[in-house]
Amino acid sequence: MRRLIMAVATGALGLVLSAGPVLAFQCPTLIKQINDAASNRFDAGAASAKAMAAEADALHKAGKHAEAVAKADEAAKAMGLKLMKK
Ligand SMILES: [Cu+2]
Incomplete structure (x- = not known):
């Protein structure tokens, strides 16, 4: 029983640790997609997306x-952009 709990706890910890770097790597690519798409647009949606x-x-x-990531999603929505996610 104790061994099972340890296995579950270790598995959950591994999941938390592996989720961090993936998200960390994803933010810049999402932000870049928004800035790239907004760079040749001058409407209000693109302006608030850039902000x-x-x-x-x-x-x-x-x-x-x-x-x-949540803020990037909001920005994409503001300018009607579909973000490519991993
Ligand atoms: Cu990040």
Whole structure:
């Protein structure tokens, strides 16, 4: 029984540890997609998307990757962009 609990706990820890770097790597690619798409657009949606992409970048640099991804999603939605995710 104790061994089973250890196995479950180790598995969950591994999942948490492996999720971090993947998200960390994903933020810049999401932010880049938004900035690339917004760079040749001058409408209000693209402007607010650019501002949100900058916020997402700041969150990413602060280590808040999940929040950065959420902000990138919001930015993409603001300009009607579909993000390519891994
Ligand atoms: Cu990140």
